[in-house]
Amino acid sequence: MPANLTPEYLKAEKWFREAATTEEKILALERMLSVMPKHKGTDHLKADLRRKLSKLKETPAKKAGAKHVDIFHVPRSGVGQIVLLGTPNCGKSSIVAALTNAKVNVADFPFATGAPVPGMVKFEDIQIQLIDMPPITADYSAPGQVGTYRNCDLIAIVIDLSTDIQEQLRICLDFLESRNLLIDAETAALDERGNILGKRAFCICTKSDIAKPGALGVLKQKCKYPFEFVEISNKTGAGLEKLSAAFFSLLNIIRIYAKPPGKPADMTDPFTLPAGATVMDLATSIHRELAEKLKFARIWGTGVYDGQNAQRNHILNDKDIIELHFA
Ligand SMILES: Nc1nc2c(ncn2[C@@H]2O[C@H](COP(=O)(O)OP(=O)(O)OP(=O)(O)O)[C@@H](O)[C@H]2O)c(=O)[nH]1
Ligand SMILES: [Mg+2]
Numbered sequence: 001m002p003a004n005l006t007p008e009y010l011k012a013e014k015w016f017r018e019a020a021t022t023e024e025k026i027l028a029l030e031r032m033l034s035v036m037p038k039h040k041g042t043d044h045l046k047a048d049l050r051r052k053l054s055k056l057k058e059t060p061a062k063k064a065g066a067k068h069v070d071i072f073h074v075p076r077s078g079v080g081q082i083v084l085l086g087t088p089n090c091g092k093s094s095i096v097a098a099l100t101n102a103k104v105n106v107a108d109f110p111f112a113t114g115a116p117v118p119g120m121v122k123f124e125d126i127q128i129q130l131i132d133m134p135p136i137t138a139d140y141s142a143p144g145q146v147g148t149y150r151n152c153d154l155i156a157i158v159i160d161l162s163t164d165i166q167e168q169l170r171i172c173l174d175f176l177e178s179r180n181l182l183i184d185a186e187t188a189a190l191d192e193r194g195n196i197l198g199k200r201a202f203c204i205c206t207k208s209d210i211a212k213p214g215a216l217g218v219l220k221q222k223c224k225y226p227f228e229f230v231e232i233s234n235k236t237g238a239g240l241e242k243l244s245a246a247f248f249s250l251l252n253i254i255r256i257y258a259k260p261p262g263k264p265a266d267m268t269d270p271f272t273l274p275a276g277a278t279v280m281d282l283a284t285s286i287h288r289e290l291a292e293k294l295k296f297a298r299i300w301g302t303g304v305y306d307g308q309n310a311q312r313n314h315i316l317n318d319k320d321i322i323e324l325h326f327a
Contacts, residue, residue, distance in 0.1 A: 005042075008035040011178045020143035021070075022059050024150070024179075027197065029053045031180060071115050072147040078120055078127035079272040080251040083148050084204075085175070086158035087168045088135040091206035093117075094234035095158065096132040099244060104132050111135060116148055123244045125270060126255065130156075130247070138171050146179050154250055155181070155201040161211035161231070165219045173225075176201065182225070202228040202250055204243065209233040254318040256282055259300075265321045273316065280312040283324055290326060298323040 005013075012035060016028035033049055036042050074081070084092040088110030096104045100119025105112045117132040131152070134142050149155055157172045159165055176182045183198030203223070205216055208231045216231055230246045232239035254277065255270035273281055279299075283291035297310045301320030304310070316322070 004037055004039075006035060006037060009037070015179050018141075018143075019146075021147060022056055024146060026053065026056050027180070029056065070144060070147065072142075072144040073151070074116050074118050074129075074131055074148055076129065077118065078129040079253060080153040080247075081129045081131065081151070082154045082156055082247055082251070083116075083131045083152040084133050084156050084158050085149065085172055086133075086135060086160075087137060087171055090135070090158045090160040090168065091234050092135070092158050093132050095204065095206070095232070095243075096130055098234050098237070098240055100130055102132070114142075121244055121247060123248045125268065126248070126272065128244075128247050128251065136171060136175050138174070141175060146181070149176070149179075149181055149199065150197075152199065154247075155199050157201055157203045157227070159203055159205050159219060160207050161205050161215040161219070162207040165215055166222055169219065169223060200250065200252075201225070202230070202246070205229055205231045206234060208238055209235045254316055254320075256316055257319070257321045258282075258286070259298075259321050259323040261323055261325065265300075270319075275318075277316055278312065279310055279314045279316065279322065279324075282316060282322060283312075286324070293326040295325045295327045297325065 009032060012028055012031040016025060016032060019025040019028050029049055029052060033046065033053070036046060036049075084095065086092050089108070093104040093106045093113050096102055096117065096119045097106055099121045102117050102119030104117050104119070111134065113132055113134050115134065119130050119132070120127045121130050131148060133148065134145065136145070155176065157169075159168045159172075173182075180197045181199055183200055203219070205211075205219065208216075216229065220229055228246060228250065230239060230243050232243055234240075252275045253272045254275050255272055257265040257267050257270050259265035271282060271285060273285060279297045280291060280294065283294045294312060297314070298307050299310045299314070299320055299322055300306050302317035
């Protein structure tokens with residue numbers, strides 16, 4: 001009986017073929033199994049994939065000391081990690097050069113960047129990690145490159161407004177969709193092991209100084225995702241401040257300043273927590289065991305009067321100042 005495989009299945013199969021790591025192969029196989037049509041014609045294939053999957057899951061982790069350096073694994077730093085994605089020459093390295101002190105290679109020829117280069121973007125009193133990446137094309141991405149996107153907090157799709165925007169968007173979305181890297185109703189529920197695979201993403205539109213008239217409007221219209229679009233020019237600097245602010249707001253985090261009782265708050269080094277975090281979440285992030293002894297908190301900030309008492313489940317706002325009282 002013919003298997004009648006669906007486009008979703010074929011996409012997942014492509015993801016599997018291109019996967020460079022065991023982890024990525026397992027994800028792709030799980031996806032293939034979950035989207036495979038269920039009928040007699042796929043029984044053999046299903047059994048075969050299940051065998052492959054359990055074999056991969058049994059593969060021992062690389063021995064300690066074995067010399068394998070994954071250049072696409074970038075250790076986290078700062079309050080969040082944002083990774084750039086785009087086709088050759090779209091201006092990725094120029095963004096990192098403009099906003100950070102990292103040494104990147106800006107050049108007017110394609111594939112000037114060959115490995116991830118992290119830099120730190122200063123936004124008000126926090127530092128956000130921004131990673132320059134090698135480009136992708138319709139048929140090529142570096143083996144293992146997907147790993148950097150898999151581990152980040154936010155993906156920034158970079159589109160050059162002076163050239164073919166639809167083609168760039170298609171290449172970037174194909175790359176992300178075929179590896180289940182974008183959040184949508186299906187992806188959020190995908191992983192059997194409880195990991196949400198999808199990442200949030202947005203668009204940085206570069207070269208506004210030489211953009212084709214109306215290019216940004218066309219891009220917004222053609223894009224089926226409700227992304228935010230930030231228009232910039234690395235040449236004139238237009239939009240770069242707005243871009244740093246967008247990094248912060250899209251990371252969806254809040255800053256909280258801790259105040260020891262009877263003393264002024266330390267306003268230089270905030271704690272950062274996911275938006276929606278509570279007083280208890282803050283206490284836990286400071287000291288897990290001490291958090292159990294939390295009696296109450298006092299808050300100075302948004303939606304409260306100064307020094308108001310707050311319970312453990314009070315939801316915090318960006319820039320709140322908190323005084324924690326323990327039993
Ligand atoms: N006019 C103009 N030129 C830009 C802008 N951003 C980048 N460029 C130019 O575009 C070319 C490519 O810039 P890069 O930042 O190296 O592009 P990239 O995306 O890192 O390229 P790859 O590393 O090959 O993927 C360089 O000549 C830059 O000077 C911009 O906003 N406006
Ligand atoms: Mg580059």
